[in-house]
Amino acid sequence: MKISDIYKKAVQMGIDADFRSNEYVAKLLERRKQKYEKLSGHEKAEFDAESLTNPYSDTRVLHVADDREIKKVMCGIDIEVGEILLAKELGDIDLVISHHPMGRALADMHEVMELQADIFHQYGVPINVGEGMMKERTSEVARGINPRNHWRTVDAAKLLGINLMCIHTAADNISASFVRDAITKGNPERVEDLMEILSGIGEYQQAERLGVAPRIFTGSPENRCGKVLVDMTGGTEGPPKIYERMAQAGIGTVVGMHISEDHKKEAEAAHVNVVVAGHMSSDSIGMNLILDEIAKQGAEIVQAGGLFRVSRNK
Numbered sequence: 623m624k625i626s627d628i629y630k631k632a633v634q635m636g637i638d639a640d641f642r643s644n645e646y647v648a649k650l651l652e653r654r655k656q657k658y659e660k661l662s663g664h665e666k667a668e669f670d671a672e673s674l675t676n677p678y679s680d681t682r683v684l685h686v687a688d689d690r691e692i693k694k695v696m697c698g699i700d701i702e703v704g705e706i707l708l709a710k711e712l713g714d715i716d717l718v719i720s721h722h723p724m725g726r727a728l729a730d731m732h733e734v735m736e737l738q739a740d741i742f743h744q745y746g747v748p749i750n751v752g753e754g755m756m757k758e759r760t761s762e763v764a765r766g767i768n769p770r771n772h773w774r775t776v777d778a779a780k781l782l783g784i785n786l787m788c789i790h791t792a793a794d795n796i797s798a799s800f801v802r803d804a805i806t807k808g809n810p811e812r813v814e815d816l817m818e819i820l821s822g823i824g825e826y827q828q829a830e831r832l833g834v835a836p837r838i839f840t841g842s843p844e845n846r847c848g849k850v851l852v853d854m855t856g857g858t859e860g861p862p863k864i865y866e867r868m869a870q871a872g873i874g875t876v877v878g879m880h881i882s883e884d885h886k887k888e889a890e891a892a893h894v895n896v897v898v899a900g901h902m903s904s905d906s907i908g909m910n911l912i913l914d915e916i917a918k919q920g921a922e923i924v925q926a927g928g929l930f931r932v933s934r935n936k
């Protein structure tokens with residue numbers, strides 16, 4: 623496998639796991655193309671042409687030092703300068719994959735957040751409400767990301783000649799749909815039943831041993847679940863006020879990777895149970911399913927940067 627094969631495979635797996643249909647994603651790409659063709663001058667120059675075929679702005683090949691056959695991949699949930707040095711020290715790493723985005727993939731991460739409005743809509747929140755709330759939150763996130771040092775790790779990869787890419791929302795879609803399918807299959811009545819379902823997933827079993835097992839942040843084990851929303855994709859946390867709307871739409875429980883205090887308070891006020899499944903563990907699920915596909919092609923996987931590696935290959 624070459625880097626471009628891994629990149630294409632990851633994007634396609636992300637589209638297949640997207641809560642929106644493949645047709646809808648294709649329509650979005652078509653809309654972007656039409657908009658792009660109308661641009662001119664510096665607007666066109668600033669436009670990321672990659673986004674015409676890849677719907678996830680935070681999933682990108684960041685640096686190709688040497689486009690060789692990939693036989694050994696080092697993957698981490700977070701890759702920083704330290705991990706790049708580590709890859710160099712190990713000597714035989716052909717590609718480093720980060721889950722969390724960097725470079726332009728970080729600068730443009732907020733663009734994937736639009737998918738959250740569609741997810742809320744699928745669960746009964748009117749699309750105008752979801753879109754309105756997301757617009758505000760997305761611009762807040764964009765402003766928050768703006769001053770960051772986006773290219774630092776990529777610069778290190780360039781200096782040391784390390785191939786580097788990141789797979790963010792494409793992988794988070796896979797985590798979300800994997801957990802959603804497990805919950806749908808288990809059909810939990812109460813929050814404790816839901817916790818039982820999560821404890822059957824390999825990454826959460828590892829998390830348990832490491833002291834970061836899934837936890838109930840609001841609500842109690844005896845509470846009825848109601849409709850369960852798996853909120854694990856779409857860049858980062860949505861707007862805190864969405865919990866009230868979720869409750870009105872009949873969502874009783876949200877399962878997420880992490881939750882800020884603001885969101886927790888809003889969820890509590892809206893009587894929505896919140897289960898925090900865990901950050902590194904939940905991020906690992908999607909990455910592991912992609913890594914399994916890479917491993918099937920004969921590449922060795924090296925676990926680093928907080929990845930909880932679980933292989934589902936036979």
Ligand SMILES: [Fe+2]
Nearest residue numbers: 721790794905
């Ligand atoms: Fe993630």
Ligand SMILES: [Fe+2]
Nearest residue numbers: 722879901905
């Ligand atoms: Fe994450």
